[in-house]
Amino acid sequence: MQLGxxxxxxxxxxxxxxxxxxxxxxxxRPYAFLVEPEHAAGGQVxxxxxxxxxxxxxxxxxxxxxxxxxxxxxxVPVGAIPEQIDYALARMPPAKHLKLYNSGNFFxxxxxxxxxxxxxxxxxxxxxxxxxxNHPRLLGDDYLRFRDLLAGELEVAIGLETAHPQVLARLNKxxxxxxxxxxxxxxxxxxxxxxxxILLRPPFLSEVEGLxxxxxxxxxxxxxxxxCCAVIPTRDGNGIMEQLRQAGxxxxxxxxxxxxxxxxxxxxxxxxxxxxxxxVEKFYDCQQCGAARRNRLQQMNLTQKFLPAVDCNCxx
Numbered sequence: 001m002q003l004g005x006x007x008x009x010x011x012x013x014x015x016x017x018x019x020x021x022x023x024x025x026x027x028x029r030p031y032a033f034l035v036e037p038e039h040a041a042g043g044q045v046x047x048x049x050x051x052x053x054x055x056x057x058x059x060x061x062x063x064x065x066x067x068x069x070x071x072x073x074x075x076v077p078v079g080a081i082p083e084q085i086d087y088a089l090a091r092m093p094p095a096k097h098l099k100l101y102n103s104g105n106f107f108x109x110x111x112x113x114x115x116x117x118x119x120x121x122x123x124x125x126x127x128x129x130x131x132x133x134n135h136p137r138l139l140g141d142d143y144l145r146f147r148d149l150l151a152g153e154l155e156v157a158i159g160l161e162t163a164h165p166q167v168l169a170r171l172n173k174x175x176x177x178x179x180x181x182x183x184x185x186x187x188x189x190x191x192x193x194x195x196x197x198i199l200l201r202p203p204f205l206s207e208v209e210g211l212x213x214x215x216x217x218x219x220x221x222x223x224x225x226x227x228c229c230a231v232i233p234t235r236d237g238n239g240i241m242e243q244l245r246q247a248g249x250x251x252x253x254x255x256x257x258x259x260x261x262x263x264x265x266x267x268x269x270x271x272x273x274x275x276x277x278x279x280v281e282k283f284y285d286c287q288q289c290g291a292a293r294r295n296r297l298q299q300m301n302l303t304q305k306f307l308p309a310v311d312c313n314c315x316x
Contacts, residue, residue: 009170010240012061023069025054027076033088035095039272039304040213041129041193041227048155049095049127051088053081055111058104060135063171064202067103075110082119087195089123098127101157106132108140114142121149131155131195136175136183147192149314156187157230160196162219164213167204175219184224195228196221200261201253201261202234203244210234211257215264231261232276233283255285255293259309262300274301286314 025031032052034091040046080299085100100120104111112120124130129152133142147154160180162168168177169306184194198217218229233253237240244250258275265273275297284290289312296307 010063010172010244012172015063015172015240018237018243019068022071022073025070025072028080028083028087029053030054030084030088031070033092035092037302038097038098038274039302041272045302046097047093047095048097049089049092050099050101051085053084053100053102053112055081055102056105056108058111058135059108060104060172060174061160062173062309064161064199064234064238064241066235068238071103077115078113078115079119079144081112081116082123085120085123096127097129097131098124099105099131099157100124101133105134105138105217105316106156107134107140107146108138109142114145116210117142117146117149121146121151124162128152129155131157133157133159135159136179139183139186143187143192147190153193155193155195156183157195157197158183158219159228160221161199162202163217164202164205167202167213170204171202180221181224183284184226188225193228194226194231196226198229198231200231200233200257201251203241203250205255207224207251207257211260214257214261218261218265218268218270218273219291222268226271227316228272228274229265230274230276231258231265233258233280234277235282252283255280255290258283258298259293262297263306266304266306267299272304277301286312288312289314 012155020210030051030057031054035047036167037045038048056075102111106112130150134156161171178259198214201215214231221229241250262275280294289310292310295312
């Protein structure tokens with residue numbers, strides 16, 4: 001499966017046509033929330049709360065995205081986002097850091113009303129770090145206003161996805177590598193840390209190419225000034241990805257590639273590197289050692305140190 005096997009770009013209309021139904025969501029309730037440990041920038045393992053906010057869908061219809069399933073078709077009313085945060089915080093244990101993830105872009109006015117910034121900042125005043133996600137083309141100047149309202153530090157997560165320029169274009173991401181570099185540079189110049197989301201084996205790449213380009217994407221992100229890379233194994237589940245898989249243009253990465261990309265990222269010693277372990281059982285190459293490999297990756301995420309490989313006959 002080579003890049004040239006699919007020269008045309010899959011457009012927004014095709015992506016939307018392939019979709020299934022949205023999930024039923026309440027605009028005044030987050031669709032999920034949790035607390036989990038993370039290796040913090042200071043070197044300690046600290047609890048991070050994540051609130052998955054319900055709001056209007058992202059205007060960029062990325063090829064691999066399934067986050068639209070928990071979004072609304074219209075903007076949520078002013079006051080709904082602070083209410084969602086109140087609801088989650090009242091039901092979660094304390095944590096030092098907070099991720100406000102909204103299935104798109106925090107500084108998209110159609111997703112998070114700017115009128116709510118002050119109320120949001122008041123509710124998250126006890127967190128040392130507040131991490132939001134945003135597309136480079138929707139950065140604007142709102143990040144400065146929101147940063148100044150916070151008691152803690154602001155961090156912005158950006159979906160780089162891949163440093164492969166042709167594949168990036170085919171993901172319908174509607175940004176360039178220059179856009180990413182410029183966003184990181186601007187945020188860094190104002191003392192705002194950034195993290196990058198990177199896909200392991202996006203469509204149109206073989207297993208070997210997928211691993212190689214995930215490593216190159218981490219190198220690109222760190223060189224741009226990113227302080228943390230989160231590598232996400234590419235999944236199907238949104239309609240169009242199943243079509244690409246049936247056509248031989250996409251296959252999920254192997255567990256071995258997930259191990260290899262984390263090992264390579266930690267070896268760079270340029271910043272923190274995590275691999276996403278949500279639903280990682282889907283990527284097990286061997287049921288006998290899959291759980292042990294997952295536990296190893298989880299410990300490497302937390303310690304940011306290489307651990308001995310799992311010994312199993314499937315390695316033979």
